[in-house]
Structures are given as structure tokens and as C-alpha cells.
Amino acid sequence: MRAAVGAAALAPLAACSVPGARKHVPTGAAEVAAAVRDFWDGKRKTGKLDFANYTQYIDADPADQSRHPTLEAFTRSTGIRITYNELIDDDASWFGKTQPEFASGQGIGYDLMVVGSDSYLTKYIELGCLAPLDHSRLPNFARYGGAAFKNSSFDRGNVHTVPWQSGMTGIGYDPAKVGRKITSWQDLLDPGLRGKVGMWNDAVQMGNVALLAVGADPETSTPDDWRRAAGWLRKQRDAGMVRSYSTATYQSALQRGDLWASLVYSGDVFQANQSGSKLEFVIPEEGGLLWTDNLCIPATAAHPVDALAYMDYAYRPEVAAKITETVQFICPVPAARDVIARDAAAATGERRAVLRSLSTSPLVFPSEADESKLRRLRVLDQAEEKQWNALFEPIYQA
Template sequence: MSRRTLLRALGAGAGAAALAGCGVPAAYVAPRDRSAPDRSERDHRLAFANWPLYIDTDQKHPERRPTLDDFEKSTGISVKYTEEINDNDEFFGKISPALMNHQQTGRDIIVVSDWMASRYVRLGWVQTMDRAAQPHVARELDPLLRGASFDPGRLHTVPWQSGITGIAYNRKKLGREIRHTSDLWADDLRGKVTLLAGMDEAFALLMLGNGADVTRWTADDFHRMTDQLRTLVRKRHIRRFTGNDYIKDLSSGDVLACQAYSGDIIQLQADNPDIEFVVPQEGAELWAESLMIPNLAAHKRNAERLIDYYYQPEVAARLAVAVNYVCPVPAAREVLASSKEKELAELAGNPLVFPTEDMRGRLSTARDMTPKERPAFTKEWNEIVGL
């Protein structure tokens, strides 16, 4: 089962997200108020909140997580691991009251999508990490993921896993290749295409298809894209806007092509080799879900050690095998390629886990939507999508 099949496209915490998007002054926490006395040296534990199905597990004992177990054995640090994040907005709403009121969240590490991480960083709700204590992160982090516009130098965030939002299609049923985003608008795909409903998940690929530079997109780029969508909706070319349930439509054949996440398609291809995933010639978005240490975390040093542990290529390789997302540690590819196990060696050559140089040249990360832009753009998007 794909991790994303369990997640909703939009969360119940939209009101809280709007608060962050507006950058309410009273919610901002100054740097001097973000840290608490660190108990790591005398209290060998930490609390790690993550998404479901986002870590390696033992097949015979699903409650065991081998990489975490090994970390605990080698360091003596006990990890309380909870799969409590099902939606970015919902989780934001869950912990925002504590953060805005200068209280501990009870968590030392959290993982959220970068478009949401930007809000935490902007509000001053996460701590700066000590990179001198994280040599593997400093050395091994993929250069494509280092330049987050919302977090220069990645001082507050470290990618846990990454992925590509591109196009998936059934090549056998469609009877042709898809190489460009504009190929989705061909007459033979009328009523057989779905797009993602979430604005932050969807807009970059669509803008790229129109030739925009998403690293510095403009309001004109956004409106050009939404005008195009209105026309396609009016013509009933787009079957519907989806959450992660596009997987079912693509598998059944009700949909022949769709906007999709790379990690999902690896799962589908295992059952249906006719499913293809493409990074369009105009480009696709590379995104990440990142680790952060929230304000007043009581075990910051322990958290930094765990984050750095996962950037050891051998450990990153084990995680890549389990979750099948784009690995943020390129050196993990060589670890897998040298394996005597055929499946592991083959995974090293999978471009959806380790993108080829050609694909890497077509990947980019969209600049974040500003607090001033977000309300109007969200309203316009939701009117089109029907949210």
C-alpha cells in the first residue's frame, strides 16, 4: 500500500493554515525565545512525529523499525515514534496553539511538506540546527534540495524524503507516449484526465507546462494557468480533481493519464508494467517533506543526532528500499548498486528513486506563495476545483 493512499488531499485545519499564511504578528516567535534547556545529555530519549508508512519495518514484526532500532542500540537514545501526521493543515492546527503560546509541543522532531514547512520557518516556530554536529547532512544532502527559498542554507529543515510531481499514464491503453504537459489536453484524453486538487501540490507542474520559471513565478503565470484550467473544466476535459485516490482511477482504466506522485507510481508499476511516469520536457516539480525541530524541544541534541544518522548513505539506502521515494542522499545509490541482492541492485537504477542526470536537469522547486498572495490565489483555485 502506498503511504499517500492513506492521506487526504486537504485537511481539517484550513483555518489554522490561513493564520500561518497571513503571518499574524502575534504568532511570530523571536529567535531568543525558541530554545529550551537541552536535556539530551542526561535524558537519553526523543519524540519523533511522522506520517504513516514512512519508515522501514520488519516484515515479520511490523511494529519494529530496524533503522530506528539500530540507532537506539548504537546511541542509547530511546525514540518514541508516532505516526500521527495524516495531513499538513490538520497537524498544523494540532500543534499551533502550543507554538504560538511559547509552549512545548511534546515533540522533538516533526515532518511536514516543504510548502507547509515554510510557514513554520516564517513564523519562527522551529529551531536552527547545529550543522557542525551533523556532518553527514552537510556532506550528503542532494544539491537539488539545498536551495530552499524559504530556508536559505537549510538551517531549519532537512529533507526526510523527496519526490516528483509529474504525469502518470497507461501507455498500452492510450496507445502513445506523453512527453509534454500539453499532451494531456489532446482530444483523445477528454474526460480521461485527472489533476490534483491541492493547489500547493498541483500548480507548479501546470505552470511549467506553460513555460514558466517556477523558481520565480509571477501572478501573471498563476492567472495564465488558472485561465487554462477554467477552459478545460468548461469543456469537461478534466474528469475531476483528486486527492490520492487518482491511483484507483488509473489502475481501473477509468483514467488514462493524471497528475501523480513518483512514489505512488513505483507501487503501481509492480502490478501493472503498462503504467508509465514521465517528467515532461518542460519540467516537473521536485518537492520534499522535511524534518524540523520545533521550538522548546527538550532533546534538541538527540534530535540532531537522529537526523544526521539518517544521512549516512547506508542508512539512507535502507530507508529508500522501504519507502520508494526519491532519496535525498545520492550516495545511497552506490550502496544499493553494490548489493548482491538483485532487487536492491535494480532499485539503484530506478529513476523514480535516484533520478537520472537528464531528469535532474528538468526538475525544479517552486518558490513559496507569499502570505499576501495566498488568500486570493487559494480562493481562485478553490472556485475552479470546486472545493
């Protein structure tokens, strides 16, 4: 579902309306309030919305995958016509495509887009590419958004984003192959798993999980911590533990038995088990990662009021439930769980079983205990990103 991204080398950065210059990002309450007033003053609903998303990342009619019932219901209730485009393959390529368009001042042709909570989102914010959100028009987010999805380190106060979907990065494994419980990142150094471990060709995720493995909190980590984390990954590689570094093939390799344990997204394990696998997902005792894909409005949007209306609509529990029933990643609206349970009670056969599993799965609705073990990814500035990449990219590129 969610395209994996890394901290790939980027084209030179230019602010979205002033080429070659970074924007001042509003931080204090007064600055944010002024920015919101300046952006939204005089803007009105137009009845049109252009939405860019990842592929297969919204609800779909089982009989016709091109139909998205929640989008159709939004148009019926608001009169806003949506042009929905599944154009985003990964954050790196999308940034590479849109940043020059932003810098030209001509806009990118979309009013709403989904961006992951990684270094690319930070770049969009720093360059002034995203509209500051008017939270007075987001009452559903205020009421129904989960506490874990508000005020994140990558966007304090949700000034520019609200979560779309979320997930956990941890360890997925086949207990029948491993023969025991996996509980720690250190288990991925166990000689009994030599040549059967999957890791990723993704400097962002790899670096952050390695920080957890060496006992550092990614959000507050230092360059000394990064060097220790890179050393842990080199030790794993040099011991022959890793069969492959791939974000694209690990799920199928786990299901085939080529891998016995791997770095995984929680939603991929849930989906694999719905297809008959018997994998387990664990948040290691040192902690796992919580990542978020986010809705944001380009500062150049032609129809921003319509985009903001959709943002709030997506936080209605009944809407969030329908999206989760298809996407099957972590839902940022906890109240959607009861809606899915009611849908399960009204369903029959295989669909009833799937919906029951969704409503009770800690991979879709994590418990408070699980949430307490999750950490956010390190937010890197441009200089830090260069240092980070120099440490972590050679591990899987060698």
C-alpha cells in the same frame, strides 16, 4: 505514502512564543550564527527522542511492520530511546493541531517532525516554531546530502530543515490506453483523452503544474502568471478533459484503467509497477515539480540534541538505503544507491528483483538530466496565499 496537501484555509496565525506576533526570521550569516548559538547553548543529550511522522514513511521489518530496524540500530549505537509516532495525516491538519500548542508556549510533545515543502513549512518558519540547526553537528548531511536537496528556496542554507524523502510531480499514464508517448503538459488537453484525465483537489500542486504548462517558473512566478495558469486549468476542465480531481484515488484509477493519464507522484508510479502495472512516468518537456518532506526540530523540543543526532544518523548511506528500500521515494542521499545495489546482489528471489529495480530506477535516483528539468514549488506569503487560493480552489470545487 505521502499525504497530499493543499493550501486550505487556516486559523489566524500566532507566533510560537508570542501570540499574535510574527518572529523575525534570521537571514544573514551573522544572524543565523547568533540564532544557532542562542538556541543550542547549554543544551545536552538526554537519551530520549519523540519523533512524529507520516504513516508508513520509514523502514519496516517485513515480518513485523511495527518494528523499524534503523530506529533500533540508532538506539543501540547512541543509547537514545525513540518513541516513534505515525500521527501526521497531512500538513494542513498537523499545522492546525500544533500551531495553537506552539502559540501557548507549552510545546507539542515532539522533538522531531516531518513537514512538506509547502506553505505550511513557511508558516512554521515565519512564526518562529522551528529550531535553527547547528550544522557543525550534521557532518553526514554535509558529506552525503545530494546537491539538489540543499539550499532550497523554501529554506535557504537549510537553516531549519534537512530533507527526509523527496519525489517528483509529473504525468503518469498507461501507454496501452493512450497509444502514444506523452511528453508535454499540453497532452492533458488532447481531445483523445477527454474524460480520462486525473487532476488533484490540491491548490498548491495544481497551481504549480499549471504554471509549468504556461511556461512560467513557479518559484519566480507573478500574479499575472497565476491568472494565466488558472485559465489553462479552466480550459482543461471546461473541455471535459478531467474525469476526477482527487489526490486519494488517482493511483487506483490509473491501475484500473478508469484514468488513462493523471497528475502523479513519481513514487506512486514506481509502487504501482512493482504491483504489476505497466504505467509510465514522464517529466514533461516544460518541466516537473520536485517536492521534499523535511525533518525539523520544534523550537519547543524537550530533547533537541537527541533529535539533531538522529538527523545526522539518517544521512548515513546505509541508513538512508534501508529507509528507501521500504519507502521507495526519491532518496536525498545519492550514495545510498550503491548500498541498495549491494543489498540486491546479496538477496534472492523477488526481493532481489525489487532492490535491483530500486537501485536503477530514475524515479528513486533521478539522473542529472532529469533533475535539470525539475522546479521547486512557489513559496507564498500569507497575502499571496489568499490570492492563489481564490484563483485555483474554485477550479476543482465547482
